[in-house]
Amino acid sequence: MSEKKEIEEIVEECCAVFRRRQIEGSLPCAKRTLDILRQIVTNKRHSTAAALIDEIRTVGYRMQVARPVELAIGNMVRRVLHVIREEAKQEEIDESKPAASAPSATEDHPRGQGSGLLTQAFKGRLQMPRGPSLSNLLDDPQIFSATLAPIAEGAATERGPDPEAESQASARPSAVKGQNKKTPANWKGKHEVIESINELIDELDHIQGSITTQGVEHIHANEVILTIGMSDTTFFFLKEASKKREFQVVVAEGAPRYDGHLMARKLADAGITTTLIADSAVYAMMARANKVLVGAHAVLANGGVVAPVGMHVVALAARRHSIPFVVLVGLHKLSPLFPTDPDLLYNEFKGPADVIDFDILGEAFTQQQQLHEASTAAAHPSLASVSGLDSAANPLVSSSGPLLASGPVASAASLGGASTFDVASSSGLRWDPLPGNVHVPTPLFDYVPPQLISLFITDMGGRTPSYVYRLLTEYYSREDYFLSREVFGKDGR
Structure with a gap:
């Protein structure tokens, strides 16, 4: 991508790619989003953290609207906004700290020969300022000004005027004023934000490996694992566990896309004993399984998941047979939205x-x-x-x-x-009921409520659905839960 392109052109090109679905999958969309946000923070100048937050939120909302089903786009925008807010808070705390204590007034006064501060105080040569306290709160305020003024005047007369310092002080504002005319001020916290974005991108690069390395801890010998459809995370998780464990996998074909056929073939090529079944046989085969391992498209704020279609039926069968239902998901798919939120669009329909x-x-x-x-x-x-x-x-x-x-x-x-x-x-024509209107909807995703989920295995370890609220407060700011409301007004329009 040429560096001569304007940021607006880069953002519009990214939105066009999202709308055309030229990038598939939550992980590639998340990486592309972070790359665009990093370019905005690096190449554009923002005088304050608030200006940068407005810019990131506006661009992030545009990218989310271009692909509303990919919730990972908005999640990465919220992560970056959270980093900026935390950096701005830290900057305010640093500025509010008291400055280093000034040198004491006794250093500006020449000490008497062979006499210390205590000796000068007793001889009356050292006049200590009196500050306001509870004991002299009702005294005349002129007393404090009268005691503090002689010391300040004495210090000024002893040091004397410094013509060089005065000339430098008078020349400094004009130089700063000239610099401000050339280029606007840039927020100094940008360097930390860029480093945090780079860390997020590096985290996404290793997120799948962080999940798959936990396979040995959750799969035991001679277990029967049931899954449905094709999931890269689930495949690598089972493949990593097969290096030290012997187990069997039952794969449901995942109609109507039947990507479970590909999953079964890849597992068999990896040396894992695999059984392929139809989706209608899931309930019958669930009694022989020890646990269910599936992937997910997104994790919502209440602990529910958006998963490939047919997953809800598998979760109900697992609950009926008291089988653990385990979801493998990276934290980049964690969304602060609830299933009932109007801003949430978690499903789309494919062709028949x-x-x-x-x-x-x-x-x-x-x-x-x-x-x-x-x-x-x-x-x-x-x-x-x-x-x-x-x-x-x-x-x-x-x-x-x-x-x-x-x-x-x-x-x-x-x-x-x-x-x-x-x-x-x-008109008296005879209508055959067979060729009546038949609808063929093909939804892409299912919603699985949190009460059907036993455990989340994330890149940060195992978490229960009730722990999701804690992760939301750790990774997101409450002000950024709804990007549209922050951009277009209080009501989100």
């Missing part, structure tokens, strides 16, 4: 091709189009000659008038609509 063949979809659309044309011709005979619809041209319209349609129909959206059925019914 994973469930039904495109040939059947094409046949369904063609059949519905013919049905619509036939019903229109029956309702308006004058249009039949114009549109060329007659019994010879359209096999769906017989000489006696009734319509006969058969065959499977499926689509992801409404095919024809209720208006076609009403027109066909009012």
Whole structure:
């Protein structure tokens, strides 16, 4: 990426990449987000921490809106905002500390020959200032000014004026003023923020290894592990544990994408005894399993997880058989949002091709189009000659008038609509129930509530769902939970 590009162009390019889904997966999206934020902190000048926070929050909200399902994008923005806020607080604490004590007044006065402070005090040559206290709180305030003034005046007369220091002091403001005109001031805490972002990127690079090294601690000999679908973290976790443990793995195929087939093949290539089952056999096979190991897309604030579709059914079966349900997840997927938050969009729908063949979809659309044309011709005979619809041209319209349609129909959206059925019914056409509107929704994720989860294995060790609130306070600031509300107003609009 060229350094000559403006930050705005870089951010817009990143948002376009997120919208086009050219980057898949929470970990790559998190790394890309941190890289953009690091460039903003490094290349742009911000006079205060508040200005930097506003810039990071605005850019982070744009990237999150470009890919709302990838909650890891917003999580990394909140991590950086938390670092900036902590650095600003530390800077305020350092500035509020009392300055180093000034040299005592006795150092400016020449001491008497062979006499100390105590001797001078007794002889009356040393006049000690009187400060306000509880014993002299009601005394005349002029007493304090009268006692402090002679010492200050004496010190000034003994030192005398310094013309060189006065000239330097008078020249310094003009020089600083000239510098401020050239370049705006830059917040001095940026260096620590950049170092923290680099540490976050390094943490993401080693996050999978930090999770997989715990495999030996959680998997014992001769256990039967059940999982569903394909998860890179789960695969490396089981592969690392297989170096010192002998166990079996039961893999559910994970319809409709059937990525469990790839998972079973990779486990078998790694030398692990693997059994592949259909999703409908999960409940029957759960009685033979010792624990369930799965990956997750995100961890929400209440301890629930957003996981690949079908995971809720597996969690219910594990709870019914009292089998531990263990989730492998990195802390970059920890989100401060709740399932009921309006800003949370944790699901999206794919095309129906994973469930039904495109040939059947094409046949369904063609059949519905013919049905619509036939019903229109029956309702308006004058249009039949114009549109060329007659019994010879359209096999769906017989000489006696009734319509006969058969065959499977499926689509992801409404095919024809209720208006076609009403027109066909009012015109006396016969509607075959088989080619009715069939919806094929294919959600990508499931929500698993916290009461079905036994343990989280993160890059920082094992955690229970009830410990999530503690992690939120450690990694995020409460002011940054809702990025939209901070940017566009109190109501988040």
